[in-house]
Amino acid sequence: MNLKNKVEDIIRKHYQAQAFSGSILVRDHEQFFASGYGFANRSEQISNTERTRFGMASGCKIFAAVAICQLVEQGKLTFDTYLKDCVGVSFQQFHDDITIHQLLTHTSGAPDYFDEEIMDDFEELWVATPMYSIQCPGDFLPMFKDQPMKFNPGEKFSYSNAGFILLGLIVEQVTGTPFTQYVEENIFRVSGMDDSGYYRLDQLPARTALGYIDDEENQSWKTNIYSVPIKGGPDGGAFTTVRDLEKFWNALTQHQLMGEKVTKQMLTPHVHSNDQVYYGYGVWMLKREDKVFKYLVFGSDPGVRLRSTYYTKSKAQAHILANVDVGLLPIAKSIDEMVDSEQVRNG
Template sequence: MIISKELEKLLDVETAISKFSGSILIKRDGNDLFKSSYDYADRRELIKNTMDTRFTVASGSKIFTAVAICQLVERGFITFDTLIKECIDISFPIFSSDITIHHLLTHTSGIPDYFDEEFMTDYEKLWENYPMYRVFTSKDFLPLFQEKEMKFQPGERFSYCNAGFILLGLIVEQISGMNFITYIQRNILDVCNMKNSGYFRMDQLPNRTAIGYIEDQKSKEWRTNIYSVPIIGGADGGAYTTTYDLNNFWSGLMGHKLLKEETTIRMLSPQVEIDDFQNYGYGVWMTIIGDEIFKYYVMGGEPGAMMVSSVYVKSSIRAHVMSNKSNGTAEIPSKIDELIYNSE
């Protein structure tokens, strides 16, 4: 089994190579195997990252949206087979009438995305003609995709879709009668004792929150990401949390504080195959090796942020890697995967 000294040696090397900025927490059975923070949360004021620093999880927070939908299913308001036209009163004139909740949760709906990762690479360009400071709610995203044509018919294939989770957020609001952020705070973050987590405005960040940084590839100078992402997160991403709060979330989910066991099993079961090793459930990725689930994980990346949070099934290890830089993070979770796999 993996031991702390191997972990420390690995991460000392990898964080130095990548010039990592952020925090890393690795736990097993409630015990810390490794914890450390690197570089600066605020470069201008020379405030360092700590284990209490809040980072955005970007698209990693799609799992919160998925849990919210699963809660509404448990309460009998909708089913996974409910058609979106039956639970949302917004017109989508060109969308298929056969799109279900399940399709949205698994990125198989075929609806157009406002940022299609199959064709687009520069997230910042989205806001050249539609300023990010206009984007406060899920409805504010609608002009970016509402009247575009379908990419394919529902259920035909997997295609990662941020817009699908925007629709799920609108469904949460319509059914619950609450603002999306309020719903997540009361029904997920508070339940999991995530006291340092929330959806914060970029221009009103609370204390102990890391500023996201983008490095210019030519000049090597840094700038913040305040003009690169929506002013506040929502159903498709953008929550802020700490490594310890993120671990509390997994404890709440796996411990059935958020959902009944049956619903949790469905959420964490492979729903669509991505490739020979990757599958997707409801808001969560999973790596499958030899017909067994090696790990569950969520990941997120945007200008000025990158993260991966993993739960390794056999070893009961959890690894949370959170960064306030756009690069220098990707190799670290892969190296942790390799070390844990070889030690099991």
């Protein structure tokens, strides 16, 4: 069975009750497959393709990490630089010893505006803070800057959206450039990601999928325009395509974005999350036999799903973007199995 048939067999097997809508790209050795499924726009019956742009949710935290690593390589920061020394904002209850390394690895202990350990409804945030008012990193500050620390810096791993907002503020303070502009100019353009950007939800370009939230009970749906910030930033909300994700991983691993030394530091498993899962700088890692099997970024917002994977040994890649609330793990696990079998055959 060829790669196309394998992937489409996975989709048929796992998405009977709720249809998959999105794009998939898999490149493994000489095999390549990319295709779209479902609709980018249901009302107009516009189909998704491999060149459709989708929201990335938290998957784009890796861009904030790359931006910081670039500034470290340029000598403008170090990973041990303290937050208090590079952001001109008063955080009265924050610990003085929070470092950039801790922000990058979710070990800072800083309070979060959306703490995923105790909250699960992202839409609730916009009841008190209108989503259309969130347009840059600084707009998030009133939601967490006066809150107490969760724990002492470096004490443990605790996934933090606010930590990456702070990293975005650092990029802005050091470069004098809006965070989204910095990423678009120094990461997207350098990588050849011409179909990626931080688009406003009320100014989406052509070939951009709307995010859909389905109400199975009432047999209805709505778009996610009132469910996420109007413009993305350091912790989530960029738009990309499966083709552009492949270009990004190529640029990162081939040291086009920064040199080998800093890239290696970014892709080091700095902190243990659970089981065989570790975290580097803005990127998850799965270990097997004490070696990194794959690098992974994933994201989930209302009407947005992403899993983007780079397999370290084979250099294979698998990217899944969706504009509906469906789990992507069944596809991802099946692709893992395919890549495993290919690696065994190819030594």
